[in-house]
Amino acid sequence: MSSKLVMWDVIMVFLFGLWVGSGKASVSYDSKAITINGQRRILISGSIHYPRSSPEMWPDLIQKAKEGGLDVIQTYVFWNGHEPSPGQYYFEGNYDLVKFVKLVKQAGLYVHLRIGPYVCAEWNFGGFPVWLKYIPGINFRTDNGPFKVQMHKFTEKIVNMMKAERLYESQGGPIILSQIENEYGPMEYEIGAPGQAYTKWAAQMAVGLGTGVPWVMCKQDDAPDPIINTCNGFYCDYFSPNKAYKPKMWTEAWTGWFTEFGGPVPYRPAEDLAFSVARFIQKGGSFINYYMYHGGTNFGRTAGGPFITTSYDYDAPLDEYGLLRQPKWGHLKDLHRAIKLCEPALVSGDPSVTPLGNYQEAHVFRSKSGACAAFLANYNPRSFAKVAFGDLHYNLPPWSISILPDCKNTVYNTARVGAQSAQMKMVRVPVHGGFSWQAYDEETSSYDDAKFTAVGLLEQINTTRDASDYLWYSTDVKIEANEEFLKSGKYPVLTVLSAGHALHVFINGRLSGTAYGSLEFPKLTFSENVMLRAGINKISLLSVAVGLPNVGPHFETWNAGVLGPITLNGLNEGRRDLSWQKWSYKIGLEGEALSLHSLSGSSSVEWVEGSFVARRQPLMWYKTMFNAPAGNTPLALDMGSMGKGQVWINGQSLGRYWPAYKASGTCSECNYAGTYNEKKCLSNCGEASQRWYHVPHSWLNPTGNLLVVFEEWGGDPNGIFLVRREIDSVCANIFEWQPTLMNWQMQASGKVNKPLRPKAHLWCGPGQKISSIKFASFGTPEGVCGSFREGSCHAHKSYDAFQRSCVGQSSCSVTVAPEIFGGDPCPNVMKKLSVEAVCS
Numbered sequence: 001m002s003s004k005l006v007m008w009d010v011i012m013v014f015l016f017g018l019w020v021g022s023g024k025a026s027v028s029y030d031s032k033a034i035t036i037n038g039q040r041r042i043l044i045s046g047s048i049h050y051p052r053s054s055p056e057m058w059p060d061l062i063q064k065a066k067e068g069g070l071d072v073i074q075t076y077v078f079w080n081g082h083e084p085s086p087g088q089y090y091f092e093g094n095y096d097l098v099k100f101v102k103l104v105k106q107a108g109l110y111v112h113l114r115i116g117p118y119v120c121a122e123w124n125f126g127g128f129p130v131w132l133k134y135i136p137g138i139n140f141r142t143d144n145g146p147f148k149v150q151m152h153k154f155t156e157k158i159v160n161m162m163k164a165e166r167l168y169e170s171q172g173g174p175i176i177l178s179q180i181e182n183e184y185g186p187m188e189y190e191i192g193a194p195g196q197a198y199t200k201w202a203a204q205m206a207v208g209l210g211t212g213v214p215w216v217m218c219k220q221d222d223a224p225d226p227i228i229n230t231c232n233g234f235y236c237d238y239f240s241p242n243k244a245y246k247p248k249m250w251t252e253a254w255t256g257w258f259t260e261f262g263g264p265v266p267y268r269p270a271e272d273l274a275f276s277v278a279r280f281i282q283k284g285g286s287f288i289n290y291y292m293y294h295g296g297t298n299f300g301r302t303a304g305g306p307f308i309t310t311s312y313d314y315d316a317p318l319d320e321y322g323l324l325r326q327p328k329w330g331h332l333k334d335l336h337r338a339i340k341l342c343e344p345a346l347v348s349g350d351p352s353v354t355p356l357g358n359y360q361e362a363h364v365f366r367s368k369s370g371a372c373a374a375f376l377a378n379y380n381p382r383s384f385a386k387v388a389f390g391d392l393h394y395n396l397p398p399w400s401i402s403i404l405p406d407c408k409n410t411v412y413n414t415a416r417v418g419a420q421s422a423q424m425k426m427v428r429v430p431v432h433g434g435f436s437w438q439a440y441d442e443e444t445s446s447y448d449d450a451k452f453t454a455v456g457l458l459e460q461i462n463t464t465r466d467a468s469d470y471l472w473y474s475t476d477v478k479i480e481a482n483e484e485f486l487k488s489g490k491y492p493v494l495t496v497l498s499a500g501h502a503l504h505v506f507i508n509g510r511l512s513g514t515a516y517g518s519l520e521f522p523k524l525t526f527s528e529n530v531m532l533r534a535g536i537n538k539i540s541l542l543s544v545a546v547g548l549p550n551v552g553p554h555f556e557t558w559n560a561g562v563l564g565p566i567t568l569n570g571l572n573e574g575r576r577d578l579s580w581q582k583w584s585y586k587i588g589l590e591g592e593a594l595s596l597h598s599l600s601g602s603s604s605v606e607w608v609e610g611s612f613v614a615r616r617q618p619l620m621w622y623k624t625m626f627n628a629p630a631g632n633t634p635l636a637l638d639m640g641s642m643g644k645g646q647v648w649i650n651g652q653s654l655g656r657y658w659p660a661y662k663a664s665g666t667c668s669e670c671n672y673a674g675t676y677n678e679k680k681c682l683s684n685c686g687e688a689s690q691r692w693y694h695v696p697h698s699w700l701n702p703t704g705n706l707l708v709v710f711e712e713w714g715g716d717p718n719g720i721f722l723v724r725r726e727i728d729s730v731c732a733n734i735f736e737w738q739p740t741l742m743n744w745q746m747q748a749s750g751k752v753n754k755p756l757r758p759k760a761h762l763w764c765g766p767g768q769k770i771s772s773i774k775f776a777s778f779g780t781p782e783g784v785c786g787s788f789r790e791g792s793c794h795a796h797k798s799y800d801a802f803q804r805s806c807v808g809q810s811s812c813s814v815t816v817a818p819e820i821f822g823g824d825p826c827p828n829v830m831k832k833l834s835v836e837a838v839c840s
């Protein structure tokens with residue numbers, strides 16, 4: 001060998017060492033997977049949107065995501081939060097994107113950065129700043145010059161910021177993937193040629209920014225190379241990318257669904273979510289992202305829709321408050337471990353598929369080095385299946401997939417939940433001396449001093465530019481003394497048509513009625529008798545926006561506010577049209593102009609105390625001071641006694657509240673088995689869509705916190721309470737012989753040579769202990785956590801073991817075997833253990 005060559009090798013080794021040492025990696029992809037430094041990876045990701053929590057919560061959320069088995073954190077970038085007015089950028093507080101990305105890196109996880117900048121996300125205006133709409137000649141998300149200039153500018157700004165901080169993986173940072181646009185495919189389909197041109201432009205623009213990592217476009221079948229098109233949905237196993245050399249990726253596996261004011265709260269059973277993920281992986285998928293992993297909160301006026309609630313909990317594995325949602329979090333964690341055990345076989349190539357029955361299949365992955373992993377699926381939503389695979393038999397529950405990382409032993413079945421479940425409670429926190437409220441009447445000073453007038457009715461968003469939810473429309477109506485209704489008492493009917501979203505009608509200063517729409521029908525009609533008197537009457541309409549739309553063709557052009565017609569019926573003249581007379585306008589509330597939500601603003605006016613507070617008047621501001629409770633359990637405000645409005649702590653808005661809007665719909669019992677959609681499993685029917693409003697700890701000072709409420713309707717502030725969110729009880733629901741990873745590991749390591757019995761593990765929250773056993777039955781118990789009941793078969797000593805090992809402890813484990821519960825209560829019957837333990 002020539003010495004030159006040797007020298008060359010030495011240099012290469014040295015350079016390689018430098019490159020590895022600097023933590024830089026190359027990210028690419030092939031037909032199977034995203035590759036990092038040439039290695040194919042099965043990547044598990046989860047969405048956590050940084051502005052939907054507080055920076056103080058971020059490390060804990062990321063840590064819990066890591067413990068839950070995630071490799072990647074995915075987030076959108078929220079343009080309207082970062083550029084509130086043109087060229088004025090904001091990257092602080094919960095918009096500190098760089099800090100968020102760095103925290104993910106510190107935790108050793110990757111980032112998938114979805115820049116959009118259209119994000120949908122149930123976020124106000126889909127993430128677009130409202131000022132964007134007023135750029136001359138602009139047309140959103142199509143082949144439009146002014147739009148493309150702005151989109152390019154913002155995307156480049158973010159990319160450059162990430163580069164400057166060396167946050168791309170190619171620079172040693174955590175970002176391995178980016179996204180441009182969001183679900184543009186359906187939109188392109190609708191608008192045709194200009195849509196296609198825009199897609200090409202967006203792809204070129206993004207790739208041209210040279211991030212060094214791949215870009216994806218979700219729900220975009222014609223994503224131009226080298227961009228990977230990906231799938232979003234409740235299931236994505238059917239999906240294949242548009243080119244054979246792109247990997248099969250699932251950018252939004254919906255863990256639940258969002259809530260709208262007036263709607264019930266959707267949830268998705270963990271068994272079905274796990275089934276959908278296992279199904280995706282067994283069909284060759286290699287990247288899955290949970291949307292949402294932590295949903296969080298739409299603070300302030302960031303909720304979109306319209307009518308999206310302040311809570312964006314999403315039934316995600318981490319709940320709105322950042323606590324583990326069990327059993328979902330634990331069941332997915334177990335799934336991720338099972339998948340990772342299969343990784344060597346999974347990344348080797350496509351599986352071979354064999355039918356095992358009418359609704360049963362085996363997917364088998366083999367690597368050249370001999371690794372073998374199998375997924376056994378039973379798609380039948382109604383019955384168990386006993387299948388033969390290899391030289392063994394397997395019992396598959398309905399609608400489930402078993403995972404066998406060695407093609408022999410089951411370590412996991414998607415319908416067998418080994419993780420404990422937890423029931424949460426909201427406990428009142430004693431605030432020293434209680435809240436003592438003072439009131440300020442918005443009504444008295446507000447709608448009389450209009451700011452400008454116009455002939456006819458103005459569209460609301462064009463008028464307010466979304467600076468406030470509120471727009472006053474007022475006009476005078478002259479009633480002659482000879483009007484018939486003045487004698488008969490049959491008052492005329494005022495009819496107001498509004499494009500949305502809510503409307504309060506005041507006649508001569510008194511609230512006469514309210515009307516509101518919904519997410520599906522934002523438009524509303526108010527039509528009620530109104531008490532007019534002879535002479536001049538003042539009709540004042542307070543039109544209220546409840547978040548701007550975030551999805552749909554050209555949603556930026558959708559109207560809000562009172563567009564009319566407005567008519568009075570039942571006068572001597574019959575019907576009078578008020579739409580085209582002179583109207584006076586006022587943007588926003590008096591209290592908003594005075595900044596009553598802030599410490600300084602609130603001390604600039606006279607507040608009143610005492611009985612006035614309990615009068616349940618509309619358009620009232622309330623304030624009180626309080627000291628922060630000790631401890632760090634998550635906090636919320638119970639707003640159950642209130643109507644509709646907004647609430648602030650120390651000047652920061654917790655969001656819009658609207659507990660008076662009750663959830664309509666039917667909440668029937670929901671079986672995990674069978675195809676899921678967002679209407680299948682619902683809760684809260686007949687109750688407030690949202691009663692509790694998250695108070696981040698970091699917003700509080702030890703003493704002297706200012707709580708301000710603006711109430712539109714006439715709620716009672718004396719019913720507002722500070723509450724703590726804690727575990728109420730924990731449950732386990734374990735079948736005998738249920739597969740566990742532990743069992744498999746013990747066998748694989750040769751420590752045992754026959755299957756072990758599973759264990760029921762229970763643990764309460766930090767600082768809590770198990771105080772009693774509410775239920776325990778080994779046999780054929782029925783029901784779910786919180787409402788278990790005995791079945792026809794019950795071991796008489798079911799409680800004893802739990803009383804002994806659990807009560808007084810913060811956690812415990814009990815083996816699920818007949819001898820532990822006093823013997824087999826019903827031989828030859830498949831038994832399980834259900835237990836519920838109270839935490840306090």
Ligand code: GAL
Binds near residue numbers: 121183
């Ligand atoms: C998707 C969209 C997300 C979110 C989701 C529903 O289609 O990409 O941003 O809106 O729907 O929660």
